[in-house]
Amino acid sequence: MRSSDSYTIRGVRMRDHRFTVPLDHGNPDGASIEIFARELEDARTEAGALPWLLFLQGGPGGRGNRPAGLSGWLAEATKHFRVLMLDQRGTGLSTPATRQTLPLLGSVEDQADYLSHFRADDIVADAEMIRAELGSGPWSLFGQSYGGFCILTYLSFAPGGVREALVTGGLGPLTGPADQVYQATFARLRSRNAEYFAKYPADRPLLTRLMRHVVAVSEYLPTGERLTPERVQMLGNFLGGNTRFDALHYLLEDAFVPTPEGDRLSDAFLAQVSAYVSRAANPLYAVMHESIYVQGSASNWAAARVLREHPDFHPDADEPLLTGEAVYPWYFAQDPALEPLAELAELLAARTEGWGALYDVAQLGRNTVPVAAAVYSDDIFVDREIALATAAAVKGLQVWETADFHHDGIADDGEGIFARLLGMVRA
Template sequence: MRTTEHYFTVPLDHFSSAEDPGAETITVFAREYVSAEHTETAAKQLPWLVYLQGGPGGRGNRFMSLGGWSKAAAKDFRILMLDQRGTGLSSPADRNTLPLRGGAEAQARYLEHFRADSIVADAELIRRALGSEPWTIYGQSYGGFIALTYLSFAPEGLREVLITGGLAPLEGTAERVYRETFKRVAARNAEYFGWYPEDRETVDRIVRHLRTIEEFLPGGERLTVERFQMVGSFLGGNTRVDGLHNLLEDAFVDTPRGPRLSDTFLEQVRPHVSRATNPLYALMHESIYAQGPATDWAAWRVLREFPEFSPDAPQILLTGEMIYPWYFDQDNALRPLKEVAELLAAKMDWKPLYDPAQLAANIVPAAAAVYTNDIYVERGLSLATAAAVRNLQAWETADFHHDGIADDGEAIFGRLLGMVRSVRN
């Protein structure tokens, strides 16, 4: 493959100050990937496909080579991989850089411009800068949420839309989402421990151990019961779920002080319980469901309805993607941002992310894979959204989980592209 790096200057606020030449700007980075099968001259004639990464707060994928969905896409497209604003090589937003804005209130106001509506406005500015006709977008997970915002407010920039595991609810509260999510995650726990009953015993042993003996992650942070529960992120995978068993199998080692959690285990746990690489995920996660009223730590409040997920439960369940206030007490990467997170959780006037009337009249061909057992984007809510978007075809499958494109991305991409092309033709 060949790659080209692009840096774009975009307004921080596309909506209030876009015409002001003195308005603040930020940088958005994108990397172009082209298959070496195309000559440089031929590649310039290929249409663009923009990949919208999951998240929020995840930088664009870094490919070592083209494979899976990217190999399939590169046959017919130039792929543009965005580092969505605040991530990767775009102007960063984290505990080190945000204090440059000033105090917590100024930092929170800054982050209000880091949601899907601003990402779409970035993409449209970039499309025009590249001289592209309406282009194809492919949204995975949160990228699918962004795709729906794109269809709502800038459909003129789109040729066709592909979505995997990312049909967001168009209305309703964050609490509604998390009630369904907790149910799905509970069912997935039961399924997993049915496969690996010995892991139920290991999890219980780790919890008992952490309640009585302090263990510390590499870097010095304490591993608490509630942080350990975060390894439930494995449960969202189709084949990745088995990685949880591999993680747990060598949890303990005998020492002169008695059984302790092994260095191998603690090192493997660390990336699953830290937001050091994607702090925006914790800061902005609930806001992706916010249209109007404050989210007010919705997952934390809904947790009380599901006591089996409490870290004090007699036999705990592992959690999924939920964000809780204590993250900002226990994670060194988040601790300086606690007040900012509180302000964002209390914000009462979030702008709409979708235009239901526009989506009901949509003319852009779109196709979406809905995973029946997805623990992150609930299928019932996804199918309701699919029914509300004109010209969107939904393909429901139980063959994959949320990370389906990591398992058979080439086939999934090909199927979705065929669906939108059948409409176009």
């Protein structure tokens, strides 16, 4: 472990840590990678006086949060803990895995073998090594979205390292194919689209016009590629939040401007869309997305397969609906950050062997670690029924179901949600 001196940013005392871990924890003498983590404390507390809490962020492929001060859930958490913000393998300041770095590994087959060690079981093994190097006893966990999936893996294979666990919007399926996820979430997306267009009825013809426009007229994003109707539909990710729901309306109202050639898409709109639909900042989100559900069989582009059963989401529909966070093969043809990874993505989608187990259902059924989870009734990313079925399979897991928040609830009331879940596990 290599650590920096502490420094303070707007009331948060920070310290950077770098850890060397095996690429394959089953072969500790083989290749290694580096994992970066940042320690966060309320600067008003005595350094190192509080127990550890490991935050596992959403994703896959997202780096740890970079806080600019004490606010939201972090303000509440640092009353009780010093927080370790992990850059999961391949992200942030950990050894990167991108279109630029992966070719260093050799053939695309070699790259696929390398990324077969980038799932929740590997993240948990990293965390256990880090916990030991920090000299911590069992620590507390807080997982948002995919971070909750990782917590279920932690409770499956290393429950002795966990004191208590809090989960928000992150109880995925424990068994079965990836298809079940998209079959459920397309239905929730349809309802969320209806809710949005009921609130903003003028946006219904506007969206249809926008999607027809990008077919008829070549409009280019600042990164140089043509905007397609499929990428316009990606704006449906806005529907997964409370405040983001209304932010979509503000984005769409900027869409068209008059020009000497007729109405065109505004530079402001194109810039905002480009920032939202590009995966340059988190390519592993697309490359590894369906693998987080793979349990003994290949994903084979499950979302694309299920999409064919829902023609109202097709770009050519009379009034096409917005899609959500699912990843499709066309991502790797339309996003410059992903194009070089297209062959790799195909190999991973077809892969059946070389994945580690994600969960031990029997162990979860005899769990003794206190766990509390927020389940959002209308979550378009992690389906309520799937979440509740998973909760029922984990012994002692307490559920707080609420319709007051959507998938990004901790962005709206992180302090309140964290405090409530911590109170539940300590009651």
